[in-house]
Amino acid sequence: MAKLLLVRHAERPDIPVNTVGNEVLLTNKGKVDTRNFARIISDPVISIQSSPIGRCLQTAEIIAEVVGFEREGIVSNRDLGDPGFIISDGAAAWDHWQEKGHESVNEYLLSGSEQWDGFKDLDHAVKNFDTTIRKHLSVQSEGMHIWITHDTVLATYASRILPSRLKISQWPQYLDFISVDVNNGDVVYKYVNQGTDG
Numbered sequence: 144m145a146k147l148l149l150v151r152h153a154e155r156p157d158i159p160v161n162t163v164g165n166e167v168l169l170t171n172k173g174k175v176d177t178r179n180f181a182r183i184i185s186d187p188v189i190s191i192q193s194s195p196i197g198r199c200l201q202t203a204e205i206i207a208e209v210v211g212f213e214r215e216g217i218v219s220n221r222d223l224g225d226p227g228f229i230i231s232d233g234a235a236a237w238d239h240w241q242e243k244g245h246e247s248v249n250e251y252l253l254s255g256s257e258q259w260d261g262f263k264d265l266d267h268a269v270k271n272f273d274t275t276i277r278k279h280l281s282v283q284s285e286g287m288h289i290w291i292t293h294d295t296v297l298a299t300y301a302s303r304i305l306p307s308r309l310k311i312s313q314w315p316q317y318l319d320f321i322s323v324d325v326n327n328g329d330v331v332y333k334y335v336n337q338g339t340d341g
Contacts, residue, residue: 145280146186147288150320151297152194152202153177165225169201173317177202180318181209189286190279191217194224199291202318206289223292228263228272229299235261246311252295253302253309269303280325297321301334309334 154173158164169177188210193203203217222228229252230236239248239259251259258264279288294315301321302309316337324331 144324144326145283145285145288146325147276147280147290147323148320149276149290149292149297149300149323150180150202151294151315151317152196152199152291153180153205154317155198165196168197173198174201174205176318177205178209181206184210184287184289186287188212188289189283190288191291192220192223192288193217193291194227194293194296195219195221196224196293199224199293203289203291206291220290222272222275223290223296227293227296228268229265229296230261231263232261237261249295249298249314250311252299253311253314265299266303269300272300273304276323277325277330280323301332304332305334 152169152173153176154170155164155167156170158167184206188206191203191207191212193199200217200219204214206212207214207217226233226236236259239251239261251262252265255265297315297319298309301315304321313334313336319334319336321332321334324333
């Protein structure tokens, strides 16, 4: 059985006001939490991909070290961040965070249907990203694949691929994830959020 975990990176400090925060790295607690997370992975890890942003790469590298995956084998993937598969124009998208605030943008990512400048058509983008995941799993049919991303990417994908849209209270926290299992052609999605399975 092939399984992919799309995981939010581990704990980071607060992002400075009015910045995107790409330079913000993991806290010491985030590093410890990542080690603990990696220790519970029981299936053999056969691929790791990561957003190119430092805190995601740190998370990926720690997981690789714990599970015995070659660090050089980690693939940098801009669909997972910088800018992520949901963004068409980073500067235009950032304007929405500046003008509307994080909560409004987060609500839009979870369930908005209108088209905002700087963002791709989210439902269409999620379908394309899901197709990419399924193709990846069909090529390597056994083992665990781990993709490290950001809350916005994980939330958008989970909310729009699951049968019911996520509520803002289900926004992904550090190291929350959605698993995608493919077994004999059947695909099962499971969102794990602060100990809540859904």
